[in-house]
Amino acid sequence: MKKLFKYIAIALLIALTSALAGCNGKNSDKGVFITKWDNYYEGSNIIFYYESEDNPNLQRLKNKYDLDEVVKDSKDDFEKAIKLMNWVSNKMKYSKSSLSTKTDALTLLQQAENKNSLSDKDYAIVYSQSASSLGMFARRGEFRIENSQQDGEKSYYKVCEIWSDKYSKWIMLDVVNNSYIESNGIPLSAIEVLNSGLSGVNTMGIKNIEKYIKKLKPYLYSYSIEIDNNIYGVPKSNSFITYSKDDLPEIRIEGNIIRPTIFVKKDTLFNKSPRLVQQEQNAEKDKVATLIFTRKTSEDKKPNNDEIVINGAVFKDSSNIEEYYISIDNKPWMEVKSFFTLSLKEGNNNIRFSNDGKKVIREVNMEYKK
Incomplete structure (x- = not known):
């Protein structure tokens, strides 16, 4: 094909x-x-590509940090995803202006252990690869503000999504804030968050909900995902899908x-x-x-x-x-x-x-x- x-x-x-x-x-x-x-x-007719847990580098990641132990006794895939997010959030120190150029979880976690702060992009990479090493489907996503003609750290907001068989849907995870958003007890995907405009939703894991919503809302203009979510190997695509209203x-x-x-x-x-x-x-x-x-x-x-x-x-x-x-x-x-x-x-x-x-x-x- x-x-x-x-x-x-x-x-x-x-x-x-x-x-x-x-x-x-x-x-x-x-x-x-x-x-x-x-x-x-x-x-x-667009095929998306996801990282395989069989990748040797992902196996090294899983074994080095004993990720099976991190998510043990999880009742379902969603609880596993939350436990993993807690682990990543506690493992790293956040800075929006981090200038790291590393693109794989193993190297980024090494930087974190050396007391380096990391960006939301780095958090997304570490989480998505860690999830993939455990056999989960994960992808990195990006919200953008309106009228952001030029690049800059204030123009985007990085998140992750995992596929949940329990809910038969994608679920958005804000790894930096160790949180997710739900409505009527159902965790939401990034697209659902965008379409909701944060109206009638609950933010889980956030102490100051009003402040969090005020911060996130300007970014809900568009959302983009990668066609190829692999970091290792020969790229199958360098392109993105972007949706906005x-x-x-x-x-x-x-x-x-x-x-x-x-x-x-x-x-x-x-x-x-x-x-x-x-x-x-x-x-x-x-x-x-x-x-x-x-x-x-x-x-x-x-x-x-x-x-x-x-x-x-x-x-x-x-x-x-x-x-x-x-x-x-x-x-x-x-x-x-x-x-x-x-x-x-x-x-x-x-x-x-x-x-x-x-x-x-x-x-x-x-x-x-x-």
Whole structure:
């Protein structure tokens, strides 16, 4: 089966000026803004990948920290998840501004033992890998504030989710705060938390509930998860799925780039059981093809920071379409064999896709403000 997401970015990936990076999530009137996005993915042909407990590194993690002992006598998978969260929370010291560049639990736990403080991203990595080593399905997620054109520690909020067979659903865990959110006695997923707006929910493990809700609420604009949740091994995807209730997606900057993201308006993909992977071959075919974009890397060691060059392609049923038509800024349709390239000009940039050079299938407007 062909996998579109193996080595290609799946949605908008644009280079912006380095001056925009690291601005702690403050609003900006410069950058690339979506003014039209008739390009939401509506299919179900996306396979998610999860870490296997059989991975030798995860086995080392489990054995070194005796994680079986940490979760022993758990009545069910949810209680196991809570016990593990308690362990991680007590094992690490938190700092939002931690500059750790390590990406695996074994190394991060070693840093924690050396009295180094760690970020919410680090907590999520340690928890997700620890859970995976115990045979649980775990994924890392990220909430984002609205209008966060640039990267920064105040623009995102990292959490974890575990799949619970007991509840037949994903459950969000705020590992840094050693807490979870429930409604009517049922623990909620991250998407359920976002859709609830924190109305009518209970926060478990939090002493000052009012303060916690006030802190978390601004981040409930969008939620993103990784397609490939593996840290070890050859990446199967470097892309994300992002859901928000807003009419238009927003650009998210990570350093000097924007992460490859598939935007959706329905939360169906976020609710999929990881145990259904074997049934993906019978997934319903995509009805509409979708535009994808990836950054065109400059070979110039000192590129013009004002120039934004992107490659584009089209996918359907997890495979690239080889022959189609593209129109840029309402110019005549051009036939494309695989990929197309364009430089964004200041102001509005219009991109349209057609199967036959006549009927418009997808259309995107990106406004570039220097």
